[in-house]
Amino acid sequence: xxxxxxxxxxxxxxxxxxxxxxxxxxxxxxxxxxxxxxxxxxxxxxxxxxxxxxxxxxxxxxxxxxxxxxxxxxxxxxxxxxxxxxxxxxxxxxxxxxxxxxxxxxxxxxxxxxxxxxxxxxxxxxxxxxxxxxxxxxxxxxxxxxxxxxxxxxxxxxxxxxxxxxxxxxxxxxxxxxxxxxxxxxxxxxxxxxxxxxxxxxxxxxxxxxxxxxxxxxxxxxxxxxxxxxxxxxxxxxxxxxxxxxxxxxxxxxxxxxxxxxxxxxxxxxxxxxxxxxxxxxxxxxxxxxxxxxxxxxxxxxxxxxxxxxxxxxxxxxxxxxxxxxxxxxxxx
Amino acid sequence: xxxxxxxxxxxxxxxxxxxxxxxxxxxxxxxxxxxxxxxxxxxxxxxxxxxxxxxxxxxxxxxxxxxxxxxxxxxxxxxxxxxxxxxxxxxxxxxxxxxxxxxxxxxxxxxxxxxxxxxxxxxxxxxxxxxxxxxxxxxxxxxxxxxxxxxxxxxxxxxxxxxxxxxxxxxxxxxxxxxxxxxxxxxxxxxxxxxxxxxxxxxxxxxxxxxxxxxxxxxxxxxxxxxxxxxxxxxxxxxxxxxxxxxxxxxxxxxxxxxxxxxxxxxxxxxxxxxxxxxxxxxxxxxxxxxxxxxxxxxxxxxxxxxxxxxxxxxxxxxxxxxxxxxxxxxxxxxxxxxxxxxxxxxxxxxxxxxxxxxxxxxxxxxxxxxxxxxxxxxxxxxxxxxxxxxxxxxxxxxxxxxxxxxxxxxxxxxxxxxxxxxxxxxxxxxxx
Numbered sequence: 001x002x003x004x005x006x007x008x009x010x011x012x013x014x015x016x017x018x019x020x021x022x023x024x025x026x027x028x029x030x031x032x033x034x035x036x037x038x039x040x041x042x043x044x045x046x047x048x049x050x051x052x053x054x055x056x057x058x059x060x061x062x063x064x065x066x067x068x069x070x071x072x073x074x075x076x077x078x079x080x081x082x083x084x085x086x087x088x089x090x091x092x093x094x095x096x097x098x099x100x101x102x103x104x105x106x107x108x109x110x111x112x113x114x115x116x117x118x119x120x121x122x123x124x125x126x127x128x129x130x131x132x133x134x135x136x137x138x139x140x141x142x143x144x145x146x147x148x149x150x151x152x153x154x155x156x157x158x159x160x161x162x163x164x165x166x167x168x169x170x171x172x173x174x175x176x177x178x179x180x181x182x183x184x185x186x187x188x189x190x191x192x193x194x195x196x197x198x199x200x201x202x203x204x205x206x207x208x209x210x211x212x213x214x215x216x217x218x219x220x221x222x223x224x225x226x227x228x229x230x231x232x233x234x235x236x237x238x239x240x241x242x243x244x245x246x247x248x249x250x251x252x253x254x255x256x257x258x259x260x261x262x263x264x265x266x267x268x269x270x271x272x273x274x275x276x277x278x279x280x281x282x283x284x285x286x287x288x289x290x291x292x293x294x295x296x297x298x299x300x301x302x303x304x305x306x307x308x309x310x311x312x313x314x315x316x317x318x319x320x321x322x323x324x325x326x327x328x329x330x331x332x333x
Numbered sequence: 334x335x336x337x338x339x340x341x342x343x344x345x346x347x348x349x350x351x352x353x354x355x356x357x358x359x360x361x362x363x364x365x366x367x368x369x370x371x372x373x374x375x376x377x378x379x380x381x382x383x384x385x386x387x388x389x390x391x392x393x394x395x396x397x398x399x400x401x402x403x404x405x406x407x408x409x410x411x412x413x414x415x416x417x418x419x420x421x422x423x424x425x426x427x428x429x430x431x432x433x434x435x436x437x438x439x440x441x442x443x444x445x446x447x448x449x450x451x452x453x454x455x456x457x458x459x460x461x462x463x464x465x466x467x468x469x470x471x472x473x474x475x476x477x478x479x480x481x482x483x484x485x486x487x488x489x490x491x492x493x494x495x496x497x498x499x500x501x502x503x504x505x506x507x508x509x510x511x512x513x514x515x516x517x518x519x520x521x522x523x524x525x526x527x528x529x530x531x532x533x534x535x536x537x538x539x540x541x542x543x544x545x546x547x548x549x550x551x552x553x554x555x556x557x558x559x560x561x562x563x564x565x566x567x568x569x570x571x572x573x574x575x576x577x578x579x580x581x582x583x584x585x586x587x588x589x590x591x592x593x594x595x596x597x598x599x600x601x602x603x604x605x606x607x608x609x610x611x612x613x614x615x616x617x618x619x620x621x622x623x624x625x626x627x628x629x630x631x632x633x634x635x636x637x638x639x640x641x642x643x644x645x646x647x648x649x650x651x652x653x654x655x656x657x658x659x660x661x662x663x664x665x666x667x668x669x670x671x672x673x674x675x676x677x678x679x680x681x682x683x684x685x686x687x688x689x690x691x692x693x694x695x696x697x698x699x700x701x702x703x704x705x706x707x708x709x710x711x712x713x714x715x716x717x718x719x720x721x722x723x724x725x726x727x728x729x730x731x732x733x734x735x736x737x738x739x740x741x742x743x744x745x746x747x748x749x750x751x752x753x754x755x756x757x758x759x760x761x762x763x764x765x766x
Contacts, residue, residue, distance in 0.1 A: 034532070067694075109651055133650035134534035135604030154652070155534030191534060219528030220535060 021046040025323040029141040029148045031274060032157035033198035035143045041199055045167050047319035048312070056089065065094035066323055068125040072098045073115065074151070077107065080310060081151050084179050085128045088317035109140070112136060118269045120146050126324060129153070141239050147324040153190050161285050162195030162318055164313040166203065168305055169240055171312070172281055177204035182234040184210045185244025185293055186264065187215040192285045196242060197223050210234035212266065214258060231266050232275060240281035243268050245301070259292050269295045275304065281305055335359045336754065337372060340480040341380025345387065346685040347702035354383060356549070358709040361752035366704060376380065376754070378747060380713050388420025388686045388700050388710035388750065389665060390656040390691040392588060393564060393636035396445060400429025405730045408448035410661065413728040415756045417662040418745035420710035421452040421700060426463065433458040433469045438477045451750050451751050452710070454695065456510060459484045459498045465491060468498055470521060472679045475505040483510035485564060489547050490516065496553050503559035510562045513546035514612065523652055525598040525613040535651060538613050544570035551575070555583045562694060563587040565638050567612035569622035576631045586694050588634035592668035594623045600735060606647045606654035610640070624677050633690045637664045641731030659729045663722060665747060666741040674742060709752040718744035
């Protein structure tokens, strides 16, 4: 055990990571924040802090994952998340391969598990998977021995997004415990909402979800959140709001209000923010529908940290890739 | 040919008998039940410390033949049934093609005659191709042997057509088995609606999808003064509706499946597609309500809803996986574990739920009853035997069950069907007939 800890410290040195956190990472995968302890979440955040320093250097690259192959397996369109994972892998000196649905065997009817097994046979070390079905990442992780990182599965979880959201909040507010965070938008169909709820509540934040009644999923209050359908109520005591994109392109859109109607009732506007705490932090996971869930003035305003979130995303993903690649086998914790 | 079963604890709810007796079987029937029988026969089975009961009658089985013989056949399905203590099954009509004509029944009966290890009865489709549009020729199919009619897997959305088919079935001395699901409510849901589905990000199936059609179908049965049997009841609200209807005298009977009193929706938390079924696994309060309904008689029957599916139908994303699990080999073990061992019901009540009541509902007057003159379909159970249900032991062609590696107490040791010993646990297999 001592030996293993030593080798862990050595790896950290290579990565330029100062070991503040004594938690040992043992998981081969990152599937969701529901499955992580408070300490494990903090370990990722702490490591990401060190990686953010790397990103500020003139030479933004460390040799930590040299010789490792990371595959981005994306069944859904994505700009931010895919590029962020790709950059994170490259900053760690890993080889990166991108697979998208179009132009791959997926279109010929190959199953997710078969695709995964083939990537394993091609000696990939980590698969970063984005899929429109909830549970896809967990299913893949069960079928494979190599690492699986969930880059968003259906409505289930998007752990690295929530981690970068929480990382950004921690940078701004120092402490997560005791802060009020409101998540506003289509909660029912949002993996970002679920991952944020798990992560924030585990770290001691108080979370409110705000949406039209038909977009509040059944039983959500049992996830230790407050529920409201009043945007003013959600903004009032919040230290931060995380505004979700309205997914008007979804095919089951029949329950959705119109864009104009939504903006009128739930849009985050400068007017509404006047009643908020002065330093309220405004977040959005992107891509923004300006004038639908958020006014352009708010997105570009002084309280917005939306672009900082994007930058922090690279650091978070570097930390995640680093940790799963160096997971310690067996139960050491 | 005769068999003497000696010193077993005979449990026969039809005559309220529970005691140590000998049973003499001659020419496929039970000829005598008494204490310390002196008769000499070629074949004697010592049933000391064992339970002797009428064979299980499973009202709800998908044999997949014809059409999906890669998943199950009459041969494999009935072998699986026998090893689970099931001496009679009802084959549901959602085959390819569907059992929607006299010819389709004739063809299946031919396969049954050739391949079946136990008694197979046929349930006919209500509508042609189970499409919910045109009624089948119930009179002719009834004559050919269909005991009841069901478009199982589908509900008849058309209320007028449902009314008409109830009358048609009643007029032919048969009844309907109703799969209650309003597709306008269940839509493309994949598990029970509620906190677990919310956490998992899976589309929920509200309980209303079931109980609103239970309510509707019972109302129609009452109005048409016909019999109706509600298939696979899974939730508390359905039970409340059935209970009220029974008090009013509506001719309604109901079944549930072992998974609905053995597992809750929590079983889905790892996205294991072997927990995906329709109706879905429900919440704890529903599981408790089902156990209570079995105890108090609101639910009459435990049936397996045995639904074999190939590996390729289950080793996919939860959203895409087929609904259903196999259940012939675990019907009795799960019922013993969840109900008898937990002191919810007696052995007597269990035998009533799995044998006597289905026989009564199906009109099989010579089955489900250990009395002189009745069919010698008999199982002998070792109530103290501990065993593990392993994947290798599964006799069904498909292995889609969440109960692999479950530990059970109480094992079927011997199965006699039509007076012939067709299974012995010690030999571990269905005897070659």
